[in-house]
Amino acid sequence: MRHFSYQRAASVEDAVRAGPGAAFLAGGTSLVDLMKLExxxxxxxxxxxxxxxRGIEARPDGLRIGACATNSEVAAHPEVKRRFPVxxxxxxxxxxxxxxxxxxxxxxxxxxxxxxxxxxxxTACNKREPGSGCAALEGWTRMHAILGGSERCIALHPSDMCxxxxxxxxxxxxxxxxGDRDIPFGDFHLLPGDHPEREFALEPGELxxxxxxxxxxxxxxSRYVKVRDRASYAFxxxxxxxxxxxxxxxxxxxxxxxxxxxxxxxRVPEAEQAxxxxxxxxxxxQRAAEIAxxxxxxxxxxxxxxxxxxRTAVRALTLAAEGA
Amino acid sequence: MTSVTVTVNGAxxxxxxxxxxxxxxxxxxxxxLTGTHVGCDTGQCGACTVLLDGAxxxxxxxxxxxxxxRSVTTIEGLAKDGKMHAMQDAFWQEHGxxxxxxxxxxxxxxxxxxxxxxxxxxxxxxxGLEGNLCRCTGYHNIVKAVQAxxxxxx
Ligand SMILES: Cc1cc2nc3c(=O)[nH]c(=O)nc-3n(C[C@H](O)[C@H](O)[C@H](O)COP(=O)(O)OP(=O)(O)OC[C@H]3O[C@@H](n4cnc5c(N)ncnc54)[C@H](O)[C@@H]3O)c2cc1C
Ligand code: FES
Ligand code: FES
Numbered sequence: 419m420r421h422f423s424y425q426r427a428a429s430v431e432d433a434v435r436a437g438p439g440a441a442f443l444a445g446g447t448s449l450v451d452l453m454k455l456e457x458x459x460x461x462x463x464x465x466x467x468x469x470x471x472r473g474i475e476a477r478p479d480g481l482r483i484g485a486c487a488t489n490s491e492v493a494a495h496p497e498v499k500r501r502f503p504v505x506x507x508x509x510x511x512x513x514x515x516x517x518x519x520x521x522x523x524x525x526x527x528x529x530x531x532x533x534x535x536x537x538x539x540x541t542a543c544n545k546r547e548p549g550s551g552c553a554a555l556e557g558w559t560r561m562h563a564i565l566g567g568s569e570r571c572i573a574l575h576p577s578d579m580c581x582x583x584x585x586x587x588x589x590x591x592x593x594x595x596x597g598d599r600d601i602p603f604g605d606f607h608l609l610p611g612d613h614p615e616r617e618f619a620l621e622p623g624e625l626x627x628x629x630x631x632x633x634x635x636x637x638x639x640s641r642y643v644k645v646r647d648r649a650s651y652a653f654x655x656x657x658x659x660x661x662x663x664x665x666x667x668x669x670x671x672x673x674x675x676x677x678x679x680x681x682x683x684x685r686v687p688e689a690e691q692a693x694x695x696x697x698x699x700x701x702x703x704q705r706a707a708e709i710a711x712x713x714x715x716x717x718x719x720x721x722x723x724x725x726x727x728x729r730t731a732v733r734a735l736t737l738a739a740e741g742a
Numbered sequence: 743m744t745s746v747t748v749t750v751n752g753a754x755x756x757x758x759x760x761x762x763x764x765x766x767x768x769x770x771x772x773x774x775l776t777g778t779h780v781g782c783d784t785g786q787c788g789a790c791t792v793l794l795d796g797a798x799x800x801x802x803x804x805x806x807x808x809x810x811x812r813s814v815t816t817i818e819g820l821a822k823d824g825k826m827h828a829m830q831d832a833f834w835q836e837h838g839x840x841x842x843x844x845x846x847x848x849x850x851x852x853x854x855x856x857x858x859x860x861x862x863x864x865x866x867x868x869x870g871l872e873g874n875l876c877r878c879t880g881y882h883n884i885v886k887a888v889q890a891x892x893x894x895x896x
Contacts, residue, residue: 424744424761424807443808450764450803451785463761465808490797514873516788516851519797520804651872 419453426465430625433466434593437623440464444486445520447513448529455537457546458530467522471627474498480632482591485524485625489579490515492523501633504640504659508582511644514651524626527580527590527606528618531573532561532653544570545614552614560719561653564727566681567715571614573681575607576653581677582642584685585659588631594624607682636661636673641737644677645730654678656727660734662698669693669702674735676710679727686710689731698739700732707731746810750775751819759806766790768806769816777817777846781875788874791847792816798854800873817846820853829853829891838887840878848874852888860895862888 425440427433433442441460443449444467452458471486474495481497492498493509513521535541535553542551554562554572563574580603588603605619620626631637640661646652657677663670672693675685689709696702707728714724743758750773757772769775769792778801781789785803792801793815801814820827829849832838839845848871855862855870862870867888868881876884 419762422761424805426807426810443805446805446808447785447800447803450805453762454783467808514788515854515870516791516798516800516873517785517803520794520799650869 420456420459420461422453422461422463424463424465427469430469430471430593430627433464433469433625434595434623436462436464437625438595439622442466442524442625444522444525445488445517446525447517447521448525452530452537456539457537466524466625467520477630480630483523483629483631485627485629486522489513489518489521489523489526493518500638502582502586502631502637502640504585504637504642504661505579505582505631507642508578508644508657508659511642511654511657512578523579523629526577527583527626527629529577530617532576533573534558534561536573545573545610545617548613548615558719559717561655562717562720563679563681564714564716564720564723565676565679565684565711566609568610568612568614570612571610571681572717573610573614574678575680575682577683578642578644578654578657578677580607580683581657581675582640582659583629583631584683585640585661585673585675586631586634586637587673587685588629590626591628591630592620592624592626594621596621598627600630603683604685610681634661634671634673635663636671639663639738639741640673641734643730643734643737645726656723656730658727658731658734660731660738662693662735662738664698664739667697669696669698672706672735674706674710674731676727676731679711679714679723684710686712688712693735698735700736703732703735703739704728706735744807746806748806748809748811749813751815761805761807763806764802765792765804765806765809765814766801768809769801769814772806775816775818779843779846781843786875787844788847788851789844791850791874793850793854796854796857798851815850817849820849827853828894829856829888832887832891832894833884836883836887836890838879838884844874844876844878848876848884852884852891855888856892856895860892862892864889
């Protein structure tokens with residue numbers, strides 16, 4: 419690993435001031451790993467993990483979760499479990515207890531792809547080294563995205579937490595040298611397009627302070643289903659966060675996002691709309707699932723993801739309809 | 743170089759370290775506490791598990807500077823007055839190890855599981871150990887050992 423300088427931020431202001439040109443360090447479970455591989459080589463680290471950003475606070479209209487709350491803390495929080503079961507389930511399905519004990523909300527939001535070519539300095543990767551090409555396009559693509567890719571990059575977004583937050587329509591609150599702003603969840607992660615190296619809608623030096631999740635009836639009746647190569651401790655082949663508000667036997671509102679298939683957490687508002695007014699039954703779920711994977715482009719090793727993602731969505735919607 | 747002060751197994755230690763020194767290397771190389779193992783060096787296998795302020799963490803994925811001002815428990819810190827910790831004893835009694843490489847990490851993860859939930863079910867023990875890989879035992883005796891330690895604590 420290359421040398422770097424280390425500084426522990428004493429306050430949020432301190433961190434924002436030190437931010438431009440540095441990398442923020444939270445739990446380190448993604449960043450330290452990539453620094454060992456020399457995929458990421460920041461020359462300055464600003465440790466934000468001890469800032470007073472760990473609180474989880476109920477507001478009249480939603481829950482505000484501090485950027486440095488650990489994945490374990492959020493998953494176990496009674497209000498999270500009651501209001502957003504999908505979020506707790508998604509978090510508990512990811513990584514392992516030792517990682518969740520240090521991994522933070524902001525770090526999870528900004529964890530990098532697990533694309534094997536991104537992680538291997540010997541291969542071409544436009545995300546790691548803009549303009550070098552993409553070895554995945556002609557490579558082994560079992561773990562690559564079928565939605566949201568470009569000719570430059572098909573790296574999969576690996577997070578489980580983000581799939582739940584996308585469905586729940588969270589809002590990310592950040593502070594930078596130019597002040598505070600809110601970023602809707604769907605705008606936070608960028609599609610690769612011509613610039614796969616640009617991954618987040620953050621300006622240099624902007625620090626994530628918290629994530630706000632609005633309360634909703636669908637959020638209270640929400641589930642996460644994750645399908646993977648083994649029963650535990652693996653990244654998703656396909657996953658789905660689904661929430662339903664049901665009144666008088668009809669779906670009044672739906673929340674739906676897919677994981678394991680997109681270059682970013684994949685919320686599909688059209689599929690949510692298609693569910694509105696329908697009976698919470700298999701036909702409606704199948705139609706929504708069909709819409710959810712529209713536009714997918716599969717390759718040799720990941721063609722199976724089409725059907726797997728559809729079935730995962732139907733399963734998640736079915737469980738949501740059954741209620742907790 | 744940066745100064746770190748860490749309470750390791752109850753004793754305060756202060757050293758000047760490079761920021762890039764991993765916690766696991768600080769424990770093994772600087773403090774000669776070689777009970778904490780390095781298996782994968784990528785945060786996957788759990789051989790490097792230690793307790794940081796009581797919570798199980800993977801010490802290969804943390805810098806030593808991140809532990810500054812905090813307390814770390816390694817496998818060397820479990821035995822008291824020459825007597826093995828109940829979890830160590832249970833692993834011995836139930837044959838919860840073969841080569842022993844995963845064992846320090848397994849035991850510390852297991853301690854955290856029972857610390858959080860002394861009545862953890864078999865299924866909860868199994869999921870609680872998902873971040874600790876064992877190439878030898880097939881896990882059954884490990885789970886039995888944790889159950890035995892839980893029984894004994896009641
Ligand atoms: C073996 C293994 C298995 C895993 N399995 C899964 C899985 O199944 N599902 C899953 O979802 N995840 C999984 N993960 C990933 C894990 O969830 C992430 O590594 C973790 O959430 C990152 O959080 P962190 O706090 O450690 O981030 P760090 O590594 O500290 O930081 C990650 C990024 O976020 C930035 N950052 C951190 N905090 C802030 C802030 N406040 N403002 C701005 N930027 C910030 C950092 O600069 C860095 O770029 C796995 C990881 C490992 C090692
Ligand atoms: S050596 Fe740390 S998890 Fe494998
Ligand atoms: S006993 Fe050999 S790895 Fe677990």
